[in-house]
Each structure stands twice: as C-alpha cells, then as structure tokens.
Amino acid sequence: MTVKGRTILYTGAAGGLGTGATLAFLAAGARVVAVDNDAAKVAALEAAAREAGHSGLTVRRLDLADLGTLRHELDAAATEAGGFDIVVNNAAIYPSKAFEDYTIEEHQAVQRINVDAGIVCVQAALPGMRAKGWGRIVNVASITVYGGWAKLSPYVQSKGALVGLTRAWAREFGAYGVTVNAIAPGAFPTDAEKIHPDLDNYERFVLGSQSVKRRGNAADIANALMFLASEGSGFITGQVLNVDGGWVMH
Template sequence: MSVAGKTILYTGAAGGLGLRSTLALLAKGARVVAVDHDPAKIAALTEAAGGDAGLHLVATDMSDLDGFRAALTEASAATGGFDVVINNAALYPSKPFDEFTVEEHQAVQRVNVDAGIVAVQVALPTMRARGWGRIVNIASVTFYGGWALLSPYVASKGALVGLTRAWAREFGPDGVTVNAIAPGAFPTDAEKIHPDPEGYTRFVLDHQAVKRRGTPDDIAEALAFLASDAAGFITGQTLNVDGGWVMH
C-alpha cells in the first residue's frame, strides 16, 4: 500500500478531513500538493506539517476555474506532474430547497464538481504518459439516501459518482484507475450546521454498525490504499467509509 515517491494533488487539503489525511500521506513518503483557500487552515496545516519538504501549498480560490487551472498547471510544472488526484474540496450549504437560487446551486457545483474536472484535465496528460495514475473522488453517503436541506451538495456528490464510473471506463486503458470514497458522518466543521450536536451524534451511532465516530485516519488509510499499487485492479467503485451506515 505504498504511496512513497508519489506526487498527490489534494484539494481541500487543509480543513475537515483533509488536514489529517494530508499529514498521513506525507508520513507515508508522498509529496502532497495541498490546495486550499482559507488562510487560517493553510497556516494550521503548515504548522502541523512541521516543515515537511514533501508539502507543496497552493492557495487559490477554486470557484475561479481559470485561476485554479493556472495555479495547478504551475504546480504540476514545479513538481514534475501529478500521479494521484484527490478531489475533496466541497461547499456544504444547508437550507430548504426552495430557498436556494439557481446561482447558489451552480456555485456548489462549480467547486464540488467542475473544479475536480479541471484538476483531472491538468493531471491526466502526465498520468497517460507514465501509464499509471490514481484518481479518488470524495463523494458522500448522503448521495445514497438523499438528505433534506442539502440538495446542491447531494447533487454534486451524485455527479462525482457518475464521473468516477465514466472516467474509470475511459481512462482504464491508460493505466489510470478512478474510484470514489463516500465518507459517513465525521465530526468536522461541516457538522456545525446541526443545532443539536449531541443529538446528531446519537442519530449517527444509531445508524452505524460500528458504534464509534469516524476519524480522519479512517479516510487517510482508505485514500492510501486506493492511491497505491495494491488497488491497481479496482476501478469505477465507490468505497463507503461510514462504519456500516450504508450497506450495498
């Protein structure tokens, strides 16, 4: 399951599930091109990495797709190209469907889906030239059961599952695998939208087979596996990392 020596492009790498996963991948010997836009989170990641030479930070607004493409193109040239892409960055607005404007829906899709398309477009030529690549899209268990008040987010995660399958079929002949991870409920900043945190934790544990909350390390280990040679015959799949919430 080694990712040592691989260059990993990781969007949303400084917050939520990203920070601990980034540190875990660095500890496994990978170079991580960490993309984020929040200065405080970037500073926290920089401090936590402790000067690790494998960390390459890209501070950019992913909603500006042209600017994002330019930043990734520059980072690709500086690092010798990307072996792995992890599309993790996401917006997570919550309110009733009829209160969302079309423009708000589109803003979520632009970051959660369109920016991931840009990342793959930048990375794919190098992967094809090397005959090896890994793409991991971070989906969500909300796609399976639907989730009230999160329609733009759920729609975006469904789009990522669809792209996972289409890209897997198209890129497989080039030695590039494409998979998704669907995290369950993890105690991150995204949960702050819930007015009753303790009640929400009880709800989560009632639905999971494993009676503990997930940790970022659970995601990090799944990422390391899918990004490694050990997962070379797995593609087009969505791996639920959710403590047995959704089973299929």
C-alpha cells in the same frame, strides 16, 4: 501499498478530514500539492507538517470557484512537480436549507466548487498520468447520495455527479493505466456538522445509524485514501467505497 515518491494533488487538503490524510501521505513519503483557500487552516497544516518533521508539502492558496486561474496555476504546479501521480478531489461546500429556498445561482456555486473544480484538476493531471502510464484519481463523494438527508440538495447533487464522473473516467482512463475510484464518507465530527442545530442529538442519531458504535476519525479516511492511491489497488476502478461505520450497505 505505498505512495512513497508519488506526487499528490489534494484539494481541501487543510480541512477537517484533509489535514489528517495530508499528513499521512507526507509521512508515507509522498509529495503533496495542497490546494486550499482558508488561511488559518493552511497555517495549521503547515505547522503540523513542520512539527512532525515532514517534508514534501507545497501549498497553493487558490479559489476553486475561479476555474480559469485554477487551471493556469495547476498547469504551472504540474510542470514544477514533474506531473501529478495522484489526484484527490476532496474540497466541497455544503449549504443547508429547504430546496425551495435555494436560488439556481446557489446550486451552480456548489456545483462549480464541488464538481467543476475537480474536473479542472483531472484535466491538469491526466496528460502526465497518460505519459507515465500510471495514475490514481480518488473523488470524495458522500453517503448522502443514497438518500435520507433533507435540505442538502445542491450538495447531494454535486456528490452524485462525482460518482457518475468516477465511473465515466474509470471506463475511459483505464487504457492509460489510470484507475478512478471514490470514497463516500459517513458522518465525521468536523466543522461540517455545525449546520446541525442540536449536535448532541445529531451524535445520537449518527451512532444509532452506524453498525460500528464510535465516531469516525481522520485516520479512517486517510487509510481508505491511502489504499486507493496505492499500487495495491491497481485492479480496482469505478468503485465507491463507503467509509461510514456500516451506515449504508450498497
């Protein structure tokens, strides 16, 4: 189940759930090319990696909305790293308001970061994976794709697109020795929850919905990613793994 010696391209690597998984990958002996554009969070990630004595972290401060620059920079990073073995498409934005209040431009902006940037990452990584005959792609979706959440339609649309791409890529890339899966996190206590006006009531709602009566943490996400990124998941592809404490069961 190891990722030792692998090179991982990880978007949103300095975020609330990204940091824990990035540090777990580094601790397991992987090299991580962390793509993030939040200066404060990037600094915190770099400090945490230094404090833990982890080597192998490379940070790329990139705007995922600038797809042309993203492709150029990732091609350069892939050349420097000798290719990417694993891609984790994790970065996302999540505006919240009534459907009729969104402009089409706002829908497109969410799609551009949450989906199109992930496509660019896979385009940059796939040639190296094909050459090696091995690769892992993990898309971070969301349990919101199963319904039950209002005011998040662009976000839910984008996560549904990632599920569709997971299946399409899994079918197409399997012949190259590349597996493609997704995880669908439930509700985790990160900055994303700040969109909810009453956090205490929201926490009661979350715990009431879950089968496991505790809040999820970064290690829960890291463990799922570690498995799907490892050699041990080689006969699993095109799947969505819900990491949600038993909230939804599909």
